[in-house]
Amino acid sequence: MKKKIAVLGSTGSVGTQTLKCCKRLGYEVSVLAANQNVGLLEQQVRKFSPRSVVISNKSAYREMKRRLADTGVQLLAGMDGLCEAAAFPENDIVVNSLVGMVGLRPTLAALEAKKNVALANKETMVAGGALVTGLAKKNHVKILPVDSEHSAIFQCLCCGQRDAVKKVLLTCSGGPFLGKTASELEKVTTEQALCHPNWSMGQKITVDSATLMNKGLEFIEAMWLFSLQPEQIEIVVHPQSIIHSAVEFQDGAVIAQLGLPDMQIPIQYALTWPDRYPIKGESLSLTDCGKLTFIEPDYRAFACLRHCRRAADKGGLYPCAVNSANEQAVSLFLAGKIGFGDIGRSVGYVLDGLHCKEEDTYTLTEVLDTAETARQMVLEYCKTSPE
Numbered sequence: 001m002k003k004k005i006a007v008l009g010s011t012g013s014v015g016t017q018t019l020k021c022c023k024r025l026g027y028e029v030s031v032l033a034a035n036q037n038v039g040l041l042e043q044q045v046r047k048f049s050p051r052s053v054v055i056s057n058k059s060a061y062r063e064m065k066r067r068l069a070d071t072g073v074q075l076l077a078g079m080d081g082l083c084e085a086a087a088f089p090e091n092d093i094v095v096n097s098l099v100g101m102v103g104l105r106p107t108l109a110a111l112e113a114k115k116n117v118a119l120a121n122k123e124t125m126v127a128g129g130a131l132v133t134g135l136a137k138k139n140h141v142k143i144l145p146v147d148s149e150h151s152a153i154f155q156c157l158c159c160g161q162r163d164a165v166k167k168v169l170l171t172c173s174g175g176p177f178l179g180k181t182a183s184e185l186e187k188v189t190t191e192q193a194l195c196h197p198n199w200s201m202g203q204k205i206t207v208d209s210a211t212l213m214n215k216g217l218e219f220i221e222a223m224w225l226f227s228l229q230p231e232q233i234e235i236v237v238h239p240q241s242i243i244h245s246a247v248e249f250q251d252g253a254v255i256a257q258l259g260l261p262d263m264q265i266p267i268q269y270a271l272t273w274p275d276r277y278p279i280k281g282e283s284l285s286l287t288d289c290g291k292l293t294f295i296e297p298d299y300r301a302f303a304c305l306r307h308c309r310r311a312a313d314k315g316g317l318y319p320c321a322v323n324s325a326n327e328q329a330v331s332l333f334l335a336g337k338i339g340f341g342d343i344g345r346s347v348g349y350v351l352d353g354l355h356c357k358e359e360d361t362y363t364l365t366e367v368l369d370t371a372e373t374a375r376q377m378v379l380e381y382c383k384t385s386p387e
């Protein structure tokens with residue numbers, strides 16, 4: 001079956017690889033959406049001829065309009081445009097690879113329109129997991145994980161009944177600063193943080209991988225995607241990124257999913273599920289891999305991971321608060337305004353200082369308000385911190 005795919009966040013790392021998958025599979029692209037990379041977006045429009053294009057940064061609208069003048073493609077803008085395009089009736093799957101919790105409303109719009117969502121935008125699940133999973137359940141639509149670890153868990157879960165699951169082993173590469181102490185991490189530069197050993201990704205997720213915030217977000221994402229309690233998820237540092245995660249069943253059988261660290265595999269599986277299609281490329285050679293190693297994460301050195309674990313235990317809107325605190329802190333770090341250690345301190349400051357609802361019965365307005373308050377708190381904290 002030739003599916004029609006809407007790609008939100010088409011110019012990013014997951015977005016461009018999604019388009020490669022679409023091309024290989026012969027799937028049509030119904031929507032392309034990007035924040036502001038007008039040059040690449042234009043190239044994609046000419047190659048994939050979607051029905052609509054969304055430029056989410058409104059200041060880039062005029063430039064995009066000029067570039068697409070000869071194409072006849074519908075151009076939408078901003079958050080309203082993203083939500084409108086996510087809900088188009090012809091979409092079979094909406095791939096959400098937007099960065100940050102701006103992805104939440106388009107995800108909800110897609111689910112509201114009864115569209116399956118291939119989710120790479122983990123912040124959506126962290127900030128509004130109850131809304132997202134509740135709506136998917138109500139409308140009988142699927143959330144297909146694109147994140148490599150969650151795709152692995154999703155695949156491993158096929159091997160047993162849901163009530164036979166004992167726990168999930170969420171693997172973590174450890175990022176570029178594996179083994180560093182908290183005081184060594186203070187001296188890390190932006191350039192060092194942007195250099196990941198195994199995966200090539202956008203700036204925000206690369207910094208999140210360096211602080212291990214990414215693993216903390218993935219922990220919460222896994223809770224929502226697979227209805228797990230925090231004590232059912234164990235994070236295991238596995239620097240080779242060959243085992244993408246595993247599931248232990250009640251009988252002691254542990255099923256793991258392995259593969260080379262290549263995002264094409266989880267992206268394509270989300271698009272073709274439950275079918276599998278060939279991808280040309282290298283096969284995994286276990287003998288070439290040599291030794292696979294596993295260690296416990298260092299919660300002391302990696303404050304963001306510790307804070308996410310605490311937020312996961314607290315529940316309610318605490319995960320939303322830590323996520324937005326991190327989004328704000330990372331943008332300050334990338335702008336050179338705060339140090340690497342300040343990211344974790346900012347997240348901790350919000351977690352300790354902001355009183356949030358602890359029930360999972362929140363509304364979208366409450367999510368957006370919490371997010372905004374958390375951002376403001378980080379801006380104030382970073383202004384007054386003695387750094």
Ligand code: MG
Nearest residue numbers: 147148149218
């Ligand atoms: Mg991941």
